[in-house]
Amino acid sequence: MTKAELFRSLHHGGKPLVLPNAWDFGSAAMLAEAGFPAIGTTSLGVAATAGLPDGTAATRDETLALARRLGRLSIPVTVDVEGGFSTDPAEVAEFCAELVAMGIAGINLEDSRSNAELADPQAHGALIAAVKARVPELFINARTDTYWLDIDAESTLDRVLHYEKCGADGIFVPGITDPEGIRALTSALTAPLNLLFSPTGPTVAELAELGVRRISTGSLLYRAALGAAVHTAESVTHGHQLVGEIPSYATIQRLLEP
Template sequence: MGTRFGELHRAGDPLVLPNAWDVASAVALAAAGFAAVGTTSLGVAARYGMADASRAIAEPVRRLAHRLRRLPCPVSVDIADGFADEPEAVAEYAASLGVDGVNIEDSTAGRLVPVEVHAAKIAAVKERCPGLFVNARVDTFWVGQDATVTATIDRAVRYVEAGADGVFVPGRLDGAQIRQITSAVPVPVNVLASSDFSVAELARLGVRRVSCGSLLYRAALDRAVEVAVGLRDGSPAPPATSYGDVQELATRYRPVCG
């Protein structure tokens, strides 16, 4: 199925990847017709009162991945830095998920790791799971360390040489920077959705995947507070998905999920 997922990363028609934080949100997004569904490590961590990218969320992320394997579309899972330093442990974890893709970032605790360390993780994952789509996240702009296009491309190319199927560069980049990266990196480039560019504009810049990241989870929190404040202040209750529909979404794949 990883091949099927990879084929969704098309030039001129980027994959828009919504990121879910639980079973109901993932099923709802798949039912809305998205070609694939990802997960957000922040959303999963926040559910358990943990910090994003904490290695303590490795098991919650794995459990969610197992419950999403029966979705009628490819699934990609955000595994932070792989939740381990040793390449073999990262490969073992990735193999245990049973999904179509993983996103692995090259920073730990807010700092970039050496290029060779992350490249070794990617190589180990690809050796163990050749069909898994590995999206190598380059965190130069995200953590504000070596935040130049040159450094970003250098890291990205090393990860591609190690076997990465795609490269993800989160952070606020301008159009010229995005174009430089997509022109230099020989695999699909992924950026975050933002208010700076439409999907069509990103397509023209050479982007092949646009991830929502934690945006949907954060927007859901904003909307929940907005509704609660409105009720408190005298507004009527707004329309919402029915109780029964949420029950159905949350349990649709329960008989077949691990």
């Protein structure tokens, strides 16, 4: 089974795929070492690491460079490509073909633009169709940001049904936490539904009961890591006891071996 085939199968198991999101090779390798069967990338983490804003199509090169490194992992990797870094279907398809050549199993392709507006669903559907035609083995997780941006939420179902029709293998609706709304989506869709985990929303078990097939951590791990780094630095400064397990230098060095 190829990594792409394995990744697809993980959406149809007995329980939802909990997908942790990495921001560099070290975080991805640590998550793989911990036993997670697949990982994704977080566009916020990738952008912040490069000192660039997220969601503005500014991180094409950084995303490609990280994908090249993550492709060497033994587990499937799905890459957040924001809106595809272009509005031209052929250009987006070629970018995704590069990812496949690097060993990447899937992508997230969102319909928000510049964190401020939603793309025309027909135009976004054309991007999905072009990618699927160019690299049919790639798992396309079509993301709509109606809830994330709080824009035109009533169009959510129409959008995701259209994206599914255009060839999306999965549907991602970050920001929705209402059980009735989630159930309405899982009932209408054939493709597996992916939601963003929210500490104040339904639990993984509750999402599973609602029919959700994939649960992403998004930027949560990256933000938690930043918080832990600052807390550790403050603890050293003020003589406080360090809390939690910290991987050794040797552990990290081992994960970086070819």
